[in-house]
Amino acid sequence: MTDTALDIRASAGSQARAEALTGPNGPKPRPIISPRNIMIYGTLFVVSVYYLLPLYVMIMTSVKGMPEIRMGNIFSPPLEITFQPWVKAWAEACTGLNCEGLSRGFWNSVRITIPSVIVSIAIASVNGYALANWRFKGANIFFTILIFGAFVPYQVMLYPIVILLREAGLYGSLTGLVIVHTIFGMPILTLLFRNYFSSLPEELFKAARVDGAGFWGIYFKIMLPMSLPIFVVAMILQITGIWNDFLFGVVYTRPENYPMTVQLNNIVNSVQGVKEYNVNMAATVLTGLVPLIVYFVSGKLFVRGIAAGAVKG
Amino acid sequence: MTDHAITSVKVNDVSLNFGSVEVLKQLNIDVHQGEFLVLLGPSGCGKSTLLNCIAGLLDVSSGQIFINNKNVTWDEPKDRGIGMVFQSYALYPQMSVEGNLSFGLKNARLPKEEIQKRVARAAEILQIEPLLARKPMALSGGQRQRVAIGRALVRDVDVFLFDEPLSNLDAKLRSDLRVEIKRLHQRLKNTMIYVTHDQIEAMTLADRIAIMKEGIIQQLDTPHAIYNKPVNLFVAGFIGSPSMNFLEGELTNGAVDVGGTSVSVGRYGFEPGNENWSGRAVLGVRPEHVIVLNGVDTQPFSFDATIEIVEPMGADTIAWTTLGGHSFTFRADSELNLEEGQKIRLGFDPARASLFDAVSGERI
Numbered sequence: 001m002t003d004t005a006l007d008i009r010a011s012a013g014s015q016a017r018a019e020a021l022t023g024p025n026g027p028k029p030r031p032i033i034s035p036r037n038i039m040i041y042g043t044l045f046v047v048s049v050y051y052l053l054p055l056y057v058m059i060m061t062s063v064k065g066m067p068e069i070r071m072g073n074i075f076s077p078p079l080e081i082t083f084q085p086w087v088k089a090w091a092e093a094c095t096g097l098n099c100e101g102l103s104r105g106f107w108n109s110v111r112i113t114i115p116s117v118i119v120s121i122a123i124a125s126v127n128g129y130a131l132a133n134w135r136f137k138g139a140n141i142f143f144t145i146l147i148f149g150a151f152v153p154y155q156v157m158l159y160p161i162v163i164l165l166r167e168a169g170l171y172g173s174l175t176g177l178v179i180v181h182t183i184f185g186m187p188i189l190t191l192l193f194r195n196y197f198s199s200l201p202e203e204l205f206k207a208a209r210v211d212g213a214g215f216w217g218i219y220f221k222i223m224l225p226m227s228l229p230i231f232v233v234a235m236i237l238q239i240t241g242i243w244n245d246f247l248f249g250v251v252y253t254r255p256e257n258y259p260m261t262v263q264l265n266n267i268v269n270s271v272q273g274v275k276e277y278n279v280n281m282a283a284t285v286l287t288g289l290v291p292l293i294v295y296f297v298s299g300k301l302f303v304r305g306i307a308a309g310a311v312k313g
Numbered sequence: 314m315t316d317h318a319i320t321s322v323k324v325n326d327v328s329l330n331f332g333s334v335e336v337l338k339q340l341n342i343d344v345h346q347g348e349f350l351v352l353l354g355p356s357g358c359g360k361s362t363l364l365n366c367i368a369g370l371l372d373v374s375s376g377q378i379f380i381n382n383k384n385v386t387w388d389e390p391k392d393r394g395i396g397m398v399f400q401s402y403a404l405y406p407q408m409s410v411e412g413n414l415s416f417g418l419k420n421a422r423l424p425k426e427e428i429q430k431r432v433a434r435a436a437e438i439l440q441i442e443p444l445l446a447r448k449p450m451a452l453s454g455g456q457r458q459r460v461a462i463g464r465a466l467v468r469d470v471d472v473f474l475f476d477e478p479l480s481n482l483d484a485k486l487r488s489d490l491r492v493e494i495k496r497l498h499q500r501l502k503n504t505m506i507y508v509t510h511d512q513i514e515a516m517t518l519a520d521r522i523a524i525m526k527e528g529i530i531q532q533l534d535t536p537h538a539i540y541n542k543p544v545n546l547f548v549a550g551f552i553g554s555p556s557m558n559f560l561e562g563e564l565t566n567g568a569v570d571v572g573g574t575s576v577s578v579g580r581y582g583f584e585p586g587n588e589n590w591s592g593r594a595v596l597g598v599r600p601e602h603v604i605v606l607n608g609v610d611t612q613p614f615s616f617d618a619t620i621e622i623v624e625p626m627g628a629d630t631i632a633w634t635t636l637g638g639h640s641f642t643f644r645a646d647s648e649l650n651l652e653e654g655q656k657i658r659l660g661f662d663p664a665r666a667s668l669f670d671a672v673s674g675e676r677i
Contacts, residue, residue: 203403203476206370211417211464212391221416225407 062086062281069277085278089286093279095266096255102283105263109243109290111174112259116181117238121231124186128193129219133205143194150187158251165252172254180252181242189234196230197223232301240291260287319346320382321504322472327366327376329359329528336362338528339376344506346471349498352508353515354525355551360508361476363525367506368474369393380472391420393472396465400477402457404449410460411445414467435466438497455486462497475507479514491517512552516540524548542667546674549597549667555631557597560639561671564594569668571596572637576614580664584676593671596663600631603643603661612660620655634659 031037057074062085064078091101098104130136131143161180162171170176200223208218249259258266264287268280295302322344329337336359344350352360365371367378369390377386385393404413414435418428436442439459449457458478465473478494479487495518498505509515515522516536523533524547532544543549549557562571569576576596583590604612618641622633630647633640643659645651668677 201401201403203399203401204405206365206368206390207397207399207403207461207464208405208416209370210368210390210395210397211468212389212420213416217420222405 058281058285062278062285064278066274066276066278085276086282086286088276089267089279089283093267093283095263095270102260102263102267102286105258105260106286108174108253108257108263109260112177112181112249113239113242116178116185116242117235119178120182120185120189120238121234123182124189124234125193125227125231126219127186127190128195129197129223130215131190131194132197133202133218133223134215143190146187146190148187150191154184154247158247162251171252172257174253174257177248177252177257177259180248181238181245184248185238185241188237192234192237193227193230196227200226229301229304232298236294236298236302239294243290320344321346321348321380322367322506323377323379323382324363324367325377325379327363327373327378329362329366329371330374336528337366337373340528340530342523342530342533344504347502347504349505349507349518349520351515351519351522352506352525353512353522353551354510356510358525359528360510360525364474364476364506364508367472368395368397391417394470395472395474396468396470397474398458398461398465398476398478400480402449402454402461402481404457404460404464406449408448409445410441410447410449410452410463413449413460414445414463417464417468431467431469435463438466438500439463454482455490458482458490459493462494466501471503473503473505475505475509477509478507480509480511487514494518512554516552524551526551541665542676543597544676546595546597546669549669553599553601555600555642555644557599557667558636558639558641558643560596560598560637560641562594562596562637563592564668564677565591569594569596572639574616574637576663578663578666578668580613580662581666581668582664583668587677590670590677594677595669595671595674597667597669598641598661599665600642601644602665603645603659605643605645605649606658606660610658610660613662613664615658615660618657618659620651620653620657623651623653 060077061069061074063081063083065080065082065084068079089101090103092099093101127146131139165171165176165180168176170179204222205218208222213221243259244261245259246261246265249262250265253259253262264283267283320343322342324340324342327337327340328335340363342350352363354360362371366373367380369378369385369388369392373386377384379385380393380395390397405416408416411432414432415428418431423431432445433442436445439462441456441459441463444452444456444460449460452460458481461478475494479490482490491514494505494507498518507514507518519536521534522536522539524531524539526547532539532548534542539548539552543552543557546559550559560569560571560576562569562576564570564578567577567579569578578596606612606615616636618634618636620632620634624631624633625647628647630645630649630651631642632645632651633642635641651657669675670677
């Protein structure tokens, strides 16, 4: 009698324990189709379509022939693919008297962008390094003026710079435009570099000083090797900014030195003859290709650098 | 003491202001040749700032710094004959261990063979030879700090500066490296100035400790003197763990009246001239100087107490009680198995205690 009672109690106990063990276990299952997921992926899908649709239309139109474009179905894929518009945009389209297509503008843009990017980054990185690590007298005033420069609208300075360049004998030349790009890139780039260098441990700088490295020694041997991400960010900002620039290009250069953007505008806005939409679309994609490639190639480093150089203090 | 007579580092009336904030106030320190001096204090007391001034990484607002009898106040860090070790190790991440060690020597344009010789010697002393080809990323915290010490070592300088070198390490490594630094000091016999906020490090390593607070050196003395004869309430409270019991009361006729309990301080060693001092005073008693009495009152002063809280630490036990309305802790043998609510009799010798002026905080 007592034995069975004990047994019952024991089995009841083990049952309770078994139940405790069979409860929720491991990661909580999450259904794939839930209101949360629908919201997230729905939003992402709509936003992607919103941004990709114009690109889709551009590329489709650029590989159609003119008769097909006149039919008006801009969303339909091409019935007959032709790359003639691309060839024409690159090598044959006319702006004014010159019929070399975009290629000349492309090479002008290359000749403007490369020196501008190199010079502006070289100067700005040294500026940022000096501001972050060598707190010289008047550093704060210098920095305030520089930041102030970032907020002055470009248009205000257009004409004064025309006069300055003319006096220096550089108006209309590529050199003049490179100088302008270098100067206008300075505030934001210096800020970027200063913040990045400030985020590096200060003790590293102190250790290098105790080790007898000077201003340039620390810059080249200690700081530069640690700064790849921020240099990539600066390069992307400058390459896309200078490549996409229209205003300075049209104001400070002569027609034979026009950058690609200005030439694109001249092709697209030419008023003579038929509007060749396919050529215009191809020319536009060609012009945008360089910044696009830069973003794709350096995407990961870009994100890392942006996080590292985040604007603060 | 004869070799201590030569001054290695002299800080003369050094002040430093950041704007209107006075970080260092007219500091004077003489560090002897081969001495291990520890700058100890709570964070923000200016100890690291002082070290940076000695290293030449910060310009002083006024005053002078001498290293080996040479006025280096305006000299660059590299020309001061110092090596420095930082809390965050500050190893150059893109260089190998060997590159880190030789960077300073290359900057000084030393011949290749000399650089190799010095790096090899430092690596041998610190036992980091197998690591020479590695990058700092691939090292553990203890190894990194060893390399950082090595970087100071290769410079072949007379003065080593340590800026909280062990604070980033875990407790076990910290005590290992502490011994190693002591061994290094015994072997090299360099002057070492060591900044820390850890009193164990200070007590174990130092020949002398300078306790700082708000840019002023409170006491500069041997660890023994600082522990046993703190000059003021701040030093008394800062050194020792658990910290000293402070019992405030009226001092008259050689006895302190602590909340109704009279503690005779007849055998207390007053500072010269203070023998007949009277007024509000603070009696400081170290928890480890309190003895649990077993029936016989062996101590000059004894009282009954009820234990309120017991904190077993393994080797011994910290117990909390009250004396004359003041919280009172004492350290007891863990074998006593003290329990909360237990009534016991405690005693201590006022001659080993400290007396402070309750108003100024100075030792009486």
